[in-house]
Amino acid sequence: MKKPQLWWQKLRNLFKRIGNFFTYDDGHESPEVVDSKDSSEMPANASVWQRIIFYFNVAISSVKTLLLILVSAAFILFSLVFGVGMGYFASLASQEDVPTYQNMKNQIEDSNESAAFYFAKNDKLGNITTDLLRTPVKSNEISPYLKKAIVATEDEYFYQHNGIVPKAISRALLSDLAGVGTQTGGSTLTQQLVKMKILSSETTFKRKAIEILLAIRLDRYFSKSEILTDYLNAATFGRNNKGQNVGGVEQAALGLFNKHASDLTLAEAAYIAGLPQSPSVYTPYKQNGSLKSDLSAGLDRKNTVLFRMYRHNDITKAEYEAARKVDLTSEFQAKETPKAEKRGYGYVYNLITVEARDILIDNLVKQDGKKLKTVKKDTELYNTYWKQADQLLRQKGYRVHSTINREIYDEMQTASKEYASYLGQSKTSTITDPTTQQPTQFTEYVQNGTVLLDNQTGAVLGFVGGRNFSKFQLNHAFDTKRSPGSSIKPMLVYGxxxxTKLISNQTMVADFPVSYSGYFPTDYGQQIQNRFMSVSEALAESYNIPAVNIYHALQKGKTSKEYMEKMGIHLSDKEYSELGIALGGTTNGVTVLQQASAFSTFANQGVHVTPHVISKITDPSGKVIYQAPEAKQRVFSKSTAYIMQNMLSGVVSEGTAESLSGQLPFSTSKLIGKTGTSNDYRDIWFIGSTPGVTMASWIGYDNFYGHNYNLDSNASTNNLTYWAHILSAVYENNSNIFKLNQQMSKPSSVKTTSVLEDTGTLAGSIEYNNVTTKVSGQKTKALFNDSSAKDLTYKFAIGGSEKNYKLFWNYFFGRSNDYGITSTYTGKTVRSKSASVDDNESQYYYSNGSYGTFGSFGSGNYSGYSQGNYSGSTSTSDDGTTTSSGLSNQYGTGNYSYSNSSGNSTYGTYNTTGSTGLSGNGY
Incomplete structure (x- = not known):
């Protein structure tokens, strides 16, 4: 049988015949045409057509060769890509843990896809708040029409394939690579179920490969009926007549037609089956539950589903025609209002949600090989990760285990409510409602934020977020930053x-009038002690001038920032450069959690443990996807921690927290602590630690709507009683967590030496009135951090001027003078531009070229309820003062400034104009 000619062979012979027709000589036969396949050279006497045919043959031959090369190259490239792809696929398969039947069953049949929250000890709190309604049903509770409609529409080969359709996957892959088409039908119902219940919705090749693997395994583990039922219970179907998102066919049927899924008609089933492709487009309801004005998209989609059912031989032509004519618009339910959900633990729900979402964002960013700091700089990119993490929480059935102990948390709330009315007076004023713009009465209460955490693990055991969650959702324990006052001194100054071996617990420090480039710190009430005192006394009584003198000496080495960073408190270089920070003068302030965590370092023998609320997160199968790391870091040596514990115990035994004695169910000898108060009693703090736990408490007003409320002068005492009331309530049923039977042993590196009480040094001789004089006297035990007591010198203390030392030595040797007589700062000295700290009775700043002092606050503007900034946050210790210019976080949307404020006092009159909060220099 003659072999058929190819197209190019036929074309060549045609040219031959044409050439023969035209090539002849005087009626003679034309010479034989030379076939290019027989000769690689053209005869010299070749005619025009012979030349054409020759070149055509050469061209055809070249094209054949080129095509052969291209086909070979394409085959090699395809083989290479296929091989690499299969290798990548095999690599993923080897890395991916093979899920067991039970694991997959738990995941795909888990009807509650929103994350479940747990207290400590696997004590379930509840599920994350979500508007997605879902009621799972069994296979026999679903209309056969609906099952057929879903298969015909979403996966017509569902009953034939083994979980995937290779042809569809290839088509989808080519579409993605070519960049054409967005919906290629590459996913089977099995793959969609895997994506909805097991994997995230990200569209990476890795996730797609894992999806394929799991789909194949799922198809082997479960029957088609089981897979279809689970899909119908998992898919989303738009909104119901209450504006709520619905998941699963049962809620879809109830929400649209007020019917169970088993009772749906053919037309109703077809409508619901068309929703999953684009629920927001095809749903008949708006967000508020009312019907859309144009329902054509959903109804057209219903008819498309019916046609596919007819084409798939699921229904007859008569059934198809009848269902197309059904008017579903009359069957859709009228709008209804959903019932408000009532439940407790609002602060806990919100806290766990935020913490868990942040963890998932961090994980997603790391999976993409990015850095969180970089992502946060790109608002749009960060929001993308935020939405993805939020979706995972609300749709993937995670279990989020927290460290919060329900019993401890409840005890703290009860104790807080019992004593809340004693914290201070509520303030009522008339404000303009931001929504209605009408005058209304607004009452502001003294708020509280409290955190109790485990010193060794960093686990937050309980907290108090505020007075009333239903009125104010702001979490004062975790989300608000306030001036720390003197409570910052142990971490910033003394530790x-x-x-650095600058001080022992008996090192002497000056408390005399001092000016640092025009900055004049004072103690509480503008008092000045006019004497040298031990650092133990200075810390116990929270004197300000000694703290500033020590910080000034430390600042030369710029060491404080290093330790603060390790304890989780991050401040700016500008803040560290200002001496007012020694008294709590920060720009933005700190949170209660930060304070508790940093202070716990001393109780934990110098080791800081990063605090955490989430202990672990698992998927529905029980696989741990996040485990809280043991983030421990040594900040101070054991000898430093031991000496600081010794000094901080003095705060409780004989210092500013002495009133705690008798208020606790255990001896205060096991307690260390530190108080703190900001200017005009705006912020009141106490942080206390036993060997086992640390609890920090803050009280103050939120000062919404630009108000400027301050607490009373007895607020510090009230807060101490409040703190004791809460801690006693926790101790009653949880005494073991306090670990009162433990005590830090004295490290060998702590050296104990007898020193002179008056100088903190060894006895010795000095030059006094040009005479060498021996100095001795009452001695005391001093603790040194792996160092020795210093020899006596004329200037033996930290700080102090020549005049101060002369006053001391004259007094020491018997002369009568004013040494040790407390004085009050008069405020007559005009302070320089660098002044950043003032006394407890006034607010002043250098601002816009003029000096202001001792004046009352002026007026300001403030708007909104959301968290924002206000300017001129100031801070003082319990027994002194400091301020810091700049911004401070408060509850509000923007900035307000105190402006055009003048003050009149016994100390003089100054006028000032405050700049806005953004400049950081206004009131």
């Missing part, structure tokens, strides 16, 4: 000073 670093002991660590």
């Amino acid at each position: 670093p000073a002991v660590q």
